[in-house]
Amino acid sequence: MRIIVARESGFCSGVQHAIMATERALQTRGAVVATDTLLHNTEEMLRLCSMGLKMASTISSESIARATVLLPAHGSMVAEHADWERRAREVWDLTCPIVNRAHGAAKRFAERGVPVVVVGDKEHRETRYLMEAAGSQLMAVVESERDLDALTIGSSRVGVVYQTTQSREFRLRILEWFRKAGVEVSEEMTLCPEVLRRQDEAMAIAKQCSVMLVLGDRSSANTKRLAAVAAEECHRTYLVSDPSEVLELGLTCSDIVGIVGGTSCPETVIEEVLKRVRNICSDASIEGNLLPDS
Numbered sequence: 202m203r204i205i206v207a208r209e210s211g212f213c214s215g216v217q218h219a220i221m222a223t224e225r226a227l228q229t230r231g232a233v234v235a236t237d238t239l240l241h242n243t244e245e246m247l248r249l250c251s252m253g254l255k256m257a258s259t260i261s262s263e264s265i266a267r268a269t270v271l272l273p274a275h276g277s278m279v280a281e282h283a284d285w286e287r288r289a290r291e292v293w294d295l296t297c298p299i300v301n302r303a304h305g306a307a308k309r310f311a312e313r314g315v316p317v318v319v320v321g322d323k324e325h326r327e328t329r330y331l332m333e334a335a336g337s338q339l340m341a342v343v344e345s346e347r348d349l350d351a352l353t354i355g356s357s358r359v360g361v362v363y364q365t366t367q368s369r370e371f372r373l374r375i376l377e378w379f380r381k382a383g384v385e386v387s388e389e390m391t392l393c394p395e396v397l398r399r400q401d402e403a404m405a406i407a408k409q410c411s412v413m414l415v416l417g418d419r420s421s422a423n424t425k426r427l428a429a430v431a432a433e434e435c436h437r438t439y440l441v442s443d444p445s446e447v448l449e450l451g452l453t454c455s456d457i458v459g460i461v462g463g464t465s466c467p468e469t470v471i472e473e474v475l476k477r478v479r480n481i482c483s484d485a486s487i488e489g490n491l492l493p494d495s
């Protein structure tokens with residue numbers, strides 16, 4: 202067995218920032234409350250809760266009034282933000298700067314009167330954040346090819362913004378669709394560079410492997426996208442949320458196994474998965490991927 206491990210792994214800068222801010226708040230601010238999952242990783246959320254972080258849904262209004270409230274990395278609606286400002290002692294907005302950049306792009310289009318198309322998972326917090334920024338100029342939300350087929354555009358020009366975790370390939374298909382429809386696209390590149398690097402690396406590794414393990418939470422948008430990108434190159438691609446799942450995948454010593462982590466997957470999970478794969482085949486060799494340094 203050969204195991205190829207992605208170079209880009211562990212938490213992205215946005216998740217790292219949210220975790221560090223939470224730890225700092227827990228050390229310095231007394232009661233600390235999260236309004237939503239700060240990051241899509243159950244294990245890490247449990248760790249922060251074991252340090253004293255509370256979820257807003259589990260405590261009283263009186264406790265919230267004495268607490269520091271943390272808003273999540275994927276953005277918060279204006280009304281939501283204002284509501285927490287009113288109810289809490291103080292509010293820390295942990296929205297990732299890259300998500301805020303996408304929000305700013307949608308807002309700029311709207312202010313210039315350009316109809317806005319938001320490309321993203323419709324139920325995801327970040328997509329709703331971008332939709333709010335587009336306001337009355339929001340023309341459509343595109344989540345899939347099917348949405349494109351159903352799209353009717355009543356304008357010769359649109360502004361397109363992307364949920365930061367969308368893939369490069371889907372972006373190209375969107376642009377091609379508008380080109381064929383004869384619609385002029387003003388685009389702001391709002392895809393997250395850290396996500397793109399992981400997708401590129403996942404694809405490069407998947408080409409060499411008989412099995413791909415994409416590690417991360419099943420509720421994480423970037424992990425699901427990473428798995429979809431890898432699956433295009435390797436049909437035995439599995440999204441692994443818990444290291445114990447590795448035993449059920451039928452790995453054998455003749456497999457070449459690629460391992461890549463989503464942006465909210467801690468290094469400890471990658472190490473644990475690696476250990477379990479090596480338990481299946483003890484003389485497995487471990488290699489880094491073959492992409493040059495970026």
Ligand code: SF4
Nearest residue numbers: 213215297299365393
């Ligand atoms: S994936 Fe990118 S945009 Fe999302 S939180 Fe991480 S750094 Fe920010």
